Amino acid sequence: MTPQRPTSRRYAALDVVRGSAILGTLGTNIWIFTDVEGLVGYLNGTGRATGAWAPVQAVLQQFAQGKFLGLLTLMFGIGLVIQQRSARCQGLRWPGGYPWRAGLLMVDGVLHFLLFTEFDVLTGYALTGLIVAFILTTGVRAQRVWAVGAVTVHLAMLALVAAAVASAPAREPRPLSPNPYADGSFRDLVAFRIDNMVLFRLEVVFILPLSIALFLVGAHLFEARILESDRGALRRRLMVVGLGVALPLDFTLGLLGGDAGLLLGRYGTAPLVAVGLLAAIAHRYADGREPGAAGRALSNVGRMALSCYVLQNILCSTVCYGWGFGLAARSDGATVVPGTLVLFGVVSATLILVSRLWLGWFDRGPLEWLTHRAYERLARAHGDRVTAPAVSSTP
Template identity: 60%
Template sequence: MAPTTPTAAAVGSTSARSPGRYASLDVLRGIAILGTLGTNIWIFTNAEGLVGYLNGTGHATGGWSITEDVLKQLVQGKFLGLLTLMFGIGLAIQQTSAHRREQRWPGRYPWRAALLFLDGLLNYFFFAEFDVLMGYAVTGLIVAYLLSWRIRRQRIAVVVAVCVHAVLLAVAAIGLWLLEHSTTPSEPKALSPNPYADGSFADLIVFRAQNFVMFRFEMVFILPMSVALFLVGAALYRRGILTPAAAGVRRKMMLIGFGIALPLDFLVGIFGGDAGLLLGRYGIAPIVSLGILAAIAHVYADGRDTGAIGNALSPIGRMALSCYVAQNILAGLICYGWGLGLSAHLGPDTVVPATVGLFVVVSSAMMVFARFWMRRFDRGPLEWLWHESYLTLSRSR
């Protein structure tokens, strides 16, 4: 069965985009997807996977240590925030489309959320215990109903969500700081048995099932932040953040995101210990994300063609779900014991260049895969499956 009908125009060209489609949307989604890979790639190249990443094991030494810290800080939390904002914008676009067709909102959106949750659940068990799709499904369902409220109530919801998140973040950061300064540092216990390096594909599935609550804790912890960013993304879309009219707003966002938040994020993240990393990833980095969103939207707000870089990123953005899962599959295949087992052979002097090289390889593969696919089809493979499933469920009601 063919995934979709072939497209007539080349990907990334003006004619390939539907009327009224913003070029910046696909570029931003592409950047967000590859940006999350830039964060997660360090988990794949850690011999103990997410457990080792959280414990701080497998870190580079010597000059590579500084390079690793800087590279991690460059991506830490920024693209998670950007991806979250993009989901909020996508939700606002769906709501606008529903109103244009004179349909109720949120209408059948819960089916979309249920399918996204299922996608995330499968991605979690099979490929990536740091999956974000499950969290976005829950957040999207909540925000879909919040978007049916009046604008003033939505603003109140943002304030409440930010306050709840700030309290949770402060408590967690203070707890980490007290723990760091009240106990003698000790080497974390090695993961034994190690399903990442030595286990089979099935062993990793079992391991993720056994540690489901621990691995899914982040999803619960950042729920208020995600709700706030979804609503902010939707509000920015209504404000016309992607259009020439919002140039002043974008400049302010870039000033705050890059001029204030980014330097502060680096200071706190690199010199603040575990508490600083937490504050940076979940407190300051989302503000940097607003600057990234504004900067890319500013480039394309005048309707210019996407250019060479945009042409490479847009296909990834158009099939973001497929590329998000595919990059996890490819990285796992290269790094884990059920595949080529690269991570088990990396040491303190090789982990950084190997990780950078792997990021380049996987990113390039995603660009080639997405461009090849979108030249022939209207949707990515998972997008097509998701869409057909949604139509089937909607008709069955």
């Protein structure tokens, strides 16, 4: 790892968006960590707040539900097309050695899934990135056909699942016994993830068409120069659709639509909100302004997105699960919301501080550095020319 040195121009908006997406995914996932039954309890609704905290929890969960995951997915698509541009500028073929990058991300995701979190997104991004890398070798018209086809498949699947959930009879969820999240060791929880791998990885399969579409949308928006100052009309249209139309509909579905409404919001309207968020942040920095204090904090997290994503889940696992400090088991309906908010604040502040200190000495995060070094060795060992790191590329 080398000391930090001057680099070429970065798009300020991309780092801020990426940092916002990382902290936003924390805002989604932290409710899973603080549920006494982990992901199983979160899906069953066993960790709900009581009294005056119940509506607060519902609104906070809906605020983050699916939107920042969609934003992160868009950013991966933008990062992919930036890497493609970098390869072309160096006269390299595409996708060239990119499959090695995707393979390394898959390894990261599998280890992350087994050791810390069963709702890992890295494996899904590795698979999606590999597919989209080859789609990007086709023409613009073919890419649009792929995007429309992926959206069509996703909406059909979503409609079927939502209809099945809406028509299913209500049932009382059974407690998780034994409960490895609260009572098990680190090894017990790893074994639990392995035993339930098919169940825990279903979402990755279900959202694959949506992920492909969002990768391509992100790539298309970058190619459409959404970050440039003269594209204000495009950004305003996207903000109207995403924040003016989709956001109120998303809250209505999520808060009033029951389980089917939650599904329709998370996988239907939330991606549109994500596009609006991307446009809004891009609009703020399109005139070339430098980020303020909050923007700089988010930018540092964004530049270390992979490291910060893994670190936030390590910290939350350690604090919440029984093999660590067992916070989740000590919470109840009256304390789960304030406890979760405090934990979110502490972990967010830790990510901001760590990223600032680290980037004061190095030009990339530790996992980013390790992954790039491994990619260099693999590519060269197999005769591929190595693509120089692209500015503001894949998180």
